[in-house]
Every structure is written in C-alpha cells, then in structure tokens.
Amino acid sequence: METASPIQALQSTLAVTSIEDQADFKTTREFLSKFTDLEVLRHWANHPLPNAPKLLEEAVGVAPDLEWLTQDPKNKIIDQIEGKITQIGWTVFSMSILKECHTPAEFPALIKKAAIYYVRVIENCHLRAKEHFLKDTEINPLYCPTRFVSEAEAKTILSEVLDNQVTADGRKRPVVLIGHGWNFDEQKLNQQWGFKFKNLDSILFKVRSLGRVAAMAGVIPWPNRDLGEGLLKLDEMLRGFQIDLTNMWRHDGANDALYQMTLAFLIVLFPILYPGTTAGFPTDASIAGLSINDIWTDVASNKDNAAPVDKGFARFCFYCDATDDHDGTDESPCPSKESDTILCKLCANAIGKKNKRYRDRAHGHQTHRCTLQWSHQCRKFPEVIKPADWSLDDKRALTRGMALADDAMIGAVFRKNIIGEGPIDWTVVADEEKRLEFEATQYSSGEEKELDEDEE
Ligand SMILES: [Zn+2]
Ligand SMILES: [Zn+2]
Numbered sequence: 001m002e003t004a005s006p007i008q009a010l011q012s013t014l015a016v017t018s019i020e021d022q023a024d025f026k027t028t029r030e031f032l033s034k035f036t037d038l039e040v041l042r043h044w045a046n047h048p049l050p051n052a053p054k055l056l057e058e059a060v061g062v063a064p065d066l067e068w069l070t071q072d073p074k075n076k077i078i079d080q081i082e083g084k085i086t087q088i089g090w091t092v093f094s095m096s097i098l099k100e101c102h103t104p105a106e107f108p109a110l111i112k113k114a115a116i117y118y119v120r121v122i123e124n125c126h127l128r129a130k131e132h133f134l135k136d137t138e139i140n141p142l143y144c145p146t147r148f149v150s151e152a153e154a155k156t157i158l159s160e161v162l163d164n165q166v167t168a169d170g171r172k173r174p175v176v177l178i179g180h181g182w183n184f185d186e187q188k189l190n191q192q193w194g195f196k197f198k199n200l201d202s203i204l205f206k207v208r209s210l211g212r213v214a215a216m217a218g219v220i221p222w223p224n225r226d227l228g229e230g231l232l233k234l235d236e237m238l239r240g241f242q243i244d245l246t247n248m249w250r251h252d253g254a255n256d257a258l259y260q261m262t263l264a265f266l267i268v269l270f271p272i273l274y275p276g277t278t279a280g281f282p283t284d285a286s287i288a289g290l291s292i293n294d295i296w297t298d299v300a301s302n303k304d305n306a307a308p309v310d311k312g313f314a315r316f317c318f319y320c321d322a323t324d325d326h327d328g329t330d331e332s333p334c335p336s337k338e339s340d341t342i343l344c345k346l347c348a349n350a351i352g353k354k355n356k357r358y359r360d361r362a363h364g365h366q367t368h369r370c371t372l373q374w375s376h377q378c379r380k381f382p383e384v385i386k387p388a389d390w391s392l393d394d395k396r397a398l399t400r401g402m403a404l405a406d407d408a409m410i411g412a413v414f415r416k417n418i419i420g421e422g423p424i425d426w427t428v429v430a431d432e433e434k435r436l437e438f439e440a441t442q443y444s445s446g447e448e449k450e451l452d453e454d455e456e
Helices: 017-032 038-041 054-058 096-098 104-113 151-163 181-194 210-216 236-242 253-268 290-298 353-359 392-404 407-419 431-456
Strands: 060-070 084-095 113-119 148-149 175-179 203-207
Touching: 038 084, 038 253, 038 431, 054 210, 060 151, 060 181, 060 431, 084 096, 084 151, 084 181, 084 253, 084 392, 104 253, 104 290, 104 392, 113 353, 148 151, 148 175, 148 431, 151 175, 151 181, 175 253, 175 290, 210 236, 236 253, 253 290, 290 392, 392 407
Parallel strands: 060 175, 113 148, 175 203
Antiparallel strands: 060 084, 084 113
8 A cells, every 4th residue: 555645734844935936936826827727737747838937846736625514404504603614624745746647557546645634623513514415524534534623723734735835945835726616615714714815825826616627628518607507516527437426425525625636637637547538528437447436445445544634633522622532423422411511501591481492402512612592582681771773693692691691791792782882993902002092082072071070
C-alpha cells in the first residue's frame, strides 16, 4: 500500500513570500485568467499552456468541501442554526502528479497520492442532519480520521491549507482550488468566518463547478438554460462513471473532497483513460480493470495510516464536552447523559403552559447547545417595559437572559430597546480619550441643561 503524499496540510512556520514572489503570483493569476478551467487543469496533464510561468510547476491542488446544517423540511430548523458550518474535508496533492498519468494503469496511483483530511467543528458538532440521505454522514468519513477542532482552529487550518503551503526552502507554494458548488462554500466561509478570499494571495486559480469542466471536456452536454436545464449534479456525474454510491456516505466533507477530486482527475485525463469515447460518459468506465469504487476501496484501506490534522481531538462528546473519551454520537452512550445530570437551563426555565413540553425535555442536552430554545414561546414580560414592539430576537434574548439569570444579556436588550443603542461608538470605545470626546458631543445638551439648573 502506497503511503499518503508527504505534502503537509499544515505548516508549523509561516512561509516567507518576498515582494518579487507576490508580483509573480499576481502575474501568474492574470495569465491563467485568460484560459478556461479545463485548459488550466490540463496544463499539468501534459498539455502545457504556451509561455506558462514557471511558478505553475510548484502548484498544489486543494479540493475542499464544506458541509453545513441544512433545512429539514419535516422538522423545521430555525434560522439561527440553519447553515452553520459543521464539517470540512479536503484533499491536498501536487498538481504535477497529473503529468505522471500516461496510461490508464497509472491512474489509481494518482488518487492514492492525495492526502485527505477531515475536521468537525466542535461548537456545531451537535447540529446533526436528520434527513434520510444526510443522516450520519458526519460520523462516516471513509478515507481518513476525524479531528474535532474549534471554529477558530478550523478557520486557521483552512487559511493555512489554502494560503500557506510551503516549498522545501520555505517559499509559498501557489494553490489551485478545485471546488464543486464552490460559490456556496465561499459564501458560507465569508459570512460565518469572515473569510476574505481576495486576500489569499496563494490561490492562483479556482475551479468552482466540476459540471462546467465536464461540459468543457464534452463529457456532459451544456445545459439549455432557455429550457430551464442545469448542469448535471455531482451524483449524476459520478453515476455517469458507473460509480455505485450505495454506502459511500456522500455529504461527508472528506468523502466528498475525494469524490470531487477524483471526478476532476477523470475529466482532465479523460482522453487518456477513455480513448474510445469522444463525447459523453464512457460505456465502460473501468480503468485498467478497476472500477472507480475499487480505487476508492483501496484508499479506504489506508484510513488508519492516514495522518490527521495535528490540532483538536480524535473524539468529542457533544453531550458532556468530553474529549478523547467516548464518541459524541446519538448511538453511543454518554455516561453523563445516561445519568441524567445534563440539564439545559433554557428549557428547564422556559415559563408558561405552552413551554411544558420543552421543560419535559430539559435533561440530556447542554444549555449552550440547545436547539429547542428557538421554538420556545417567549415568556410574558411585565407591562411596564412594554416589550410588545420589540423584535422577536430581542424578546428571545430577554427570555434567555431571564432563564440564565444573565444580567448582562438582560441589560443589553434594555439598553437597545429602552435606553437606545447610542451614543457610544463601540469601535472607538477602546480609546478612552476619543470615547469621552465623542460622548461629550452627544450628551452636551443634557449637561448644559443641568448646569443651567445649578446656576439658578
Ligand atoms: Zn459524553
Ligand atoms: Zn434546551
């Protein structure tokens, strides 16, 4: 069994990129922008682009896949947790490995050369999809170990993977990002984690949709948009290559990362792999006698040897926050959960007749992981504070503050709704001098009035 590529997902030291390098990255990015996705990818597969910058020789491919909590139509999920990023998987490989495939027999080795990584976000790992086709995907990465990392760590890891790959002599390596449905992933990363892809200098090129690449290669037809057609979905393309998706745990971040990388390789190397097929999917998609499922089975057999991300924990229980202890799945017992010692203060203190069903479910989940709170009826408030005009969010915040006896949370709602948001500009509050000056301008009329009264 071939071991995983020596490429590291994470570098312990930051790469030093000289000013000349930065200019080099910029001109190379501009150079690539003149070509199609397929032309760019085939550059490394023995179809070099004319006058290609030398920098491309060092390019690293990264195929990332993000998963987030999606709406369950039967069991309405609430806006506050809908869309939270729960898992990230990615593969890393030298783009130049594509050059090594001259015959179908050489293809399986390419797939095995990629390193595969998988992290679950600790803060959101209790947000598990219930829908049939998504159920349990997060606990079934088939090709690499799981690491549980904090949201902050996940963000750092992804930044390093995309923007801090380093050559042996410490220079930054350029990155070619191979995504699928990548616009959505990028949007999520931007909205939730403040990811600014424009600032990631290393990324030379982004493939956003493998459907587009497949259409460019003639593997699938371009859709007729006038007829409302769309590009084929990932599953449909995989099935086009006669891949059996039964028990393949699609929608696990790491599995999907491998699947989308493989699909990209199949499209890029299509003329070598399927010389008899000029357009459309091959009638026989096997490669050197192996199905693509066989190739993946071989990758899966190396799962226990695959090096994981060097941060976080191998295990994490979202019932009790224990690490490296027992699995935090619904199936494996958590001792604290079993002994009924875990109590959600929000559910336990949800006042009123209609909230009885939530009080009844107060045991077994932690306050900070309560998903039921968004379905609670807001408690009744004293008439004197007139909360009728407040937004639902504010009413909920006050309800939560009361349930937790959290005076800061209660105060924040009162400040906003009764005292008012201003005038303190919280962006300058750190500078005491500026803050006082600012406040003085805002409050001057009140102070003057008081002074007038004093003078009388
Ligand atoms: Zn536990
Ligand atoms: Zn609760």
